Amino acid sequence: MQINIILAGVGGQGILTIAAVIDHASLQSGLTVRQAEVHGMSQRGGAVQSHLRISDKEIFSDLIAEGTANLILSVEPLEALRYLPFLAPDGRIVTATDSFINMEGYPTMEQILDELRQTNHPVLVKAAELARDAGSIRTSNMVMLGAAAPFIGIAAETLEASIEKLFQAKGADIIAMNIRAFRKGEALSQLQATAT
Amino acid sequence: MKQLLLGAEAIALGALDGGISGVYAYPGTPSTEITEYIQKNKDDRAQPVRSTWSANEKTAYEAALGMSYCGKRSLVCMKHVGLNVAADAFINSAITGVNGGLVVAVADDPSMHSSQNEQDSRVYGKFAMIPVVEPASQQELYDAARYAFDLSESLKLPVLLRLTTRLAHSRAGVERASTRPQNPLNAPYAPERFVLMPHNARRQYNNLLGMQPQLEELAEQSWLNRLIPGTGSTGVLAFGIAFNYVMEVRQAYALDCSVLKIGHYPLPRKKIEAFFNSCDTILVAEEGYPVYEELLRGYFGNTHIQGRLDGTLPRAGELNTDSVALALGLTKKEIMPIPGIVVNRPPELCKGCGHRDLYEALNTVMSAHAQHHVFSDIGCYTLGALAPYNAIHTCVDMGASITMAKGAADAGLRPAVAVIGDSTFTHSGMTGLLDAINDRSPLTIIIADNDTTAMTGGQNSSANGSRLLEICRGLGVEEVHLRTIIPLKSHLAENIAVLSEEIAWEGVSVVIAQRECIETAARKKRNPAAKA
Numbered sequence: 001m002q003i004n005i006i007l008a009g010v011g012g013q014g015i016l017t018i019a020a021v022i023d024h025a026s027l028q029s030g031l032t033v034r035q036a037e038v039h040g041m042s043q044r045g046g047a048v049q050s051h052l053r054i055s056d057k058e059i060f061s062d063l064i065a066e067g068t069a070n071l072i073l074s075v076e077p078l079e080a081l082r083y084l085p086f087l088a089p090d091g092r093i094v095t096a097t098d099s100f101i102n103m104e105g106y107p108t109m110e111q112i113l114d115e116l117r118q119t120n121h122p123v124l125v126k127a128a129e130l131a132r133d134a135g136s137i138r139t140s141n142m143v144m145l146g147a148a149a150p151f152i153g154i155a156a157e158t159l160e161a162s163i164e165k166l167f168q169a170k171g172a173d174i175i176a177m178n179i180r181a182f183r184k185g186e187a188l189s190q191l192q193a194t195a196t
Numbered sequence: 197m198k199q200l201l202l203g204a205e206a207i208a209l210g211a212l213d214g215g216i217s218g219v220y221a222y223p224g225t226p227s228t229e230i231t232e233y234i235q236k237n238k239d240d241r242a243q244p245v246r247s248t249w250s251a252n253e254k255t256a257y258e259a260a261l262g263m264s265y266c267g268k269r270s271l272v273c274m275k276h277v278g279l280n281v282a283a284d285a286f287i288n289s290a291i292t293g294v295n296g297g298l299v300v301a302v303a304d305d306p307s308m309h310s311s312q313n314e315q316d317s318r319v320y321g322k323f324a325m326i327p328v329v330e331p332a333s334q335q336e337l338y339d340a341a342r343y344a345f346d347l348s349e350s351l352k353l354p355v356l357l358r359l360t361t362r363l364a365h366s367r368a369g370v371e372r373a374s375t376r377p378q379n380p381l382n383a384p385y386a387p388e389r390f391v392l393m394p395h396n397a398r399r400q401y402n403n404l405l406g407m408q409p410q411l412e413e414l415a416e417q418s419w420l421n422r423l424i425p426g427t428g429s430t431g432v433l434a435f436g437i438a439f440n441y442v443m444e445v446r447q448a449y450a451l452d453c454s455v456l457k458i459g460h461y462p463l464p465r466k467k468i469e470a471f472f473n474s475c476d477t478i479l480v481a482e483e484g485y486p487v488y489e490e491l492l493r494g495y496f497g498n499t500h501i502q503g504r505l506d507g508t509l510p511r512a513g514e515l516n517t518d519s520v521a522l523a524l525g526l527t528k529k530e531i532m533p534i535p536g537i538v539v540n541r542p543p544e545l546c547k548g549c550g551h552r553d554l555y556e557a558l559n560t561v562m563s564a565h566a567q568h569h570v571f572s573d574i575g576c577y578t579l580g581a582l583a584p585y586n587a588i589h590t591c592v593d594m595g596a597s598i599t600m601a602k603g604a605a606d607a608g609l610r611p612a613v614a615v616i617g618d619s620t621f622t623h624s625g626m627t628g629l630l631d632a633i634n635d636r637s638p639l640t641i642i643i644a645d646n647d648t649t650a651m652t653g654g655q656n657s658s659a660n661g662s663r664l665l666e667i668c669r670g671l672g673v674e675e676v677h678l679r680t681i682i683p684l685k686s687h688l689a690e691n692i693a694v695l696s697e698e699i700a701w702e703g704v705s706v707v708i709a710q711r712e713c714i715e716t717a718a719r720k721k722r723n724p725a726a727k728a
Binding site: 010011023024027028032033034035036037038039044045046047051059060061062063064065066067068078079081082084085086087089102103104105106107111112115119 | 197198200225226228229309310362363365366367368369437439440441443444447448516517518521529530531532533534535537538539540541542543544545546576579583651653
């Protein structure tokens with residue numbers, strides 16, 4: 001088993017928290033993990049990405065080769081498209097549809113959705129809305145993790161246990177809210193999968 | 197269970213378990229997390245480990261050498277360009293040698309993700325003629341940190357541990373070994389080694405030259421240099437992290453080429469010779485400059501060698517699985533292109549950042565002048581070079597804003613304006629200010645004091661607030677031309693007035709723009725105990 005995931009977003013959107021949950025859950029499942037991330041200048045409102053690789057064998061490269069990502073998990077729709085060269089022919093995009101516009105020339109949502117729909121059964125998530133339903137917009141990243149959960153190769157219960165572990169210091173309410181967000185994302189993803 | 201660690205953190209843990217008594221460093225991407233890890237993980241320590249930030253890489257290196265002089269193990273960390281700042285101490289510490297183990301961990305940044313150049317620190321290792329280790333994985337980093345300290349202490353030489361961005365900022369599970377206690381204080385008098393007057397320096401240098409065969413022999417035996425046997429006429433000589441990409445290609449394409457992994461220098465001559473004799477063609481894969489490719493190729497060129505110099509691999513930038521696959525003659529897969537609608541998203545100053553208000557005021561003032569050059573420096577405020585501000589026109593090296601503006605003022609440029617951050621000012625701006633005062637150069641220095649080293653993630657800076665004012669006074673800035681402003685929208689008119697007055701004055705003036713970084717302010721609000 002080997003899963004290559006590109007996590008994408010804008011600096012400050014919390015993709016490293018998503019990565020931390022998957023990393024923890026992978027180690028708990030006895031798998032090998034490598035996860036490359038971006039620190040420094042580009043973190044300031046720029047495009048950020050993380051290469052996350054999980055395997056039951058030894059992993060050599062910290063970076064994912066072009067055309068071999070099983071999943072692009074993005075918290076911003078335009079950012080999902082930025083990493084298309086990495087997507088495997090049968091790979092899938094799971095992305096939030098809430099756009100983050102802080103530059104010139106941002107395309108229309110219709111243009112972005114057109115491009116996304118040309119990929120293999122994309123899962124499109126109104127993450128902010130579901131996060132608000134769960135209790136706070138700040139849980140958007142956990143909504144997205146939930147939406148991606150069916151494609152990560154790790155049991156949802158294991159991911160939930162890792163969310164609990166990582167948010168431990170923040171108290172039971174915060175944990176419960178993030179688990180709610182995770183489940184909302186997961187339910188939507190299952191629904192979209194049945195529909196297609 | 198294995199611990200999940202960034203490569204940078206694996207070095208820190210390896211050094212801690214290897215019995216260091218102190219770490220010395222100035223923040224710099226991608227090296228910052230080594231020191232941060234040591235600062236944050238204080239719980240499981242029998243003895244305290246000294247870890248606050250140094251003013252710059254040179255002071256850090258010298259303090260680490262002083263600790264080693266006293267028999268204790270010390271780690272000093274920096275980014276590649278930081279080694280330029282520490283180079284004087286670094287090169288000369290190879291001549292004096294060390295007592296307690298001294299390891300200098302240098303993180304290079306090929307592809308310049310967060311840097312001005314992609315210089316290769318292995319060149320510095322050769323230059324100083326000391327052992328260099330270059331691990332390829334997080335586990336190797338952990339093990340090599342410990343190994344480098346043992347090596348340094350037994351050879352009485354500093355050891356350079358080189359890594360690059362991808363390894364520094366990538367996480368993997370790391371297995372921990374046993375811990376070793378710190379060394380006792382033991383400071384022998386050895387002026388014949390440590391007083392580098394010519395008669396001592398010549399002898400010490402000869403000793404260093406005499407040790408070179410021993411260093412090469414150690415590399416021959418090193419666990420960091422090993423052969424992965426294979427078949428076929430092409431072999432790959434893979435240095436540092438390049439090994440990972442070669443092995444990835446080997447696995448993904450079911451190749452069986454032999455690979456000689458190099459992670460310990462100077463080069464193991466016998467191993468390399470045997471490898472060269474076993475293959476017709478050698479691909480040399482180095483993450484960084486083609487340092488050893490050039491050496492192995494020779495001046496007139498060995499046509500059996502491929503690499504960055506003949507275009508088999510790209511001449512610049514970091515390697516990856518794709519570039520190595522191409523170099524090994526594998527055809528490129530069909531991939532989906534990036535859609536045309538995807539525009540760049542460059543980094544920007546945070547919404548609400550005080551630098552925004554500073555640049556708004558400064559741009560207004562400078563627009564009244566025919567010459568509106570602003571010399572700047574390295575930090576978050578460098579983002580003022582981009583739209584919408586386009587407010588600064590230089591960024592070269594730490595501290596260069598003040599000294600370049602001084603040179604420009606000396607050349608006759610009016611006005612001459614420098615923008616520098618609080619941390620960069622204490623790193624290497626203060627001496628330039630002294631030059632300007634001694635020369636009475638007509639120059640306005642704006643210190644953007646956000647109370648932190650923001651670009652690298654909010655580390656404490658060496659001086660800010662009232663201490664910056666005291667430093668400027670002490671260096672000789674006249675009281676009436678030492679001003680403070682608060683970069684807020686509501687102060688815009690006042691800030692424009694202060695900047696206009698000081699820029700118009702024909703002498704050295706310093707305007708300190710004081711407003712805390714919004715990121716660190718928010719962090720303190722969330723966790724009041726965080727900043728002690």
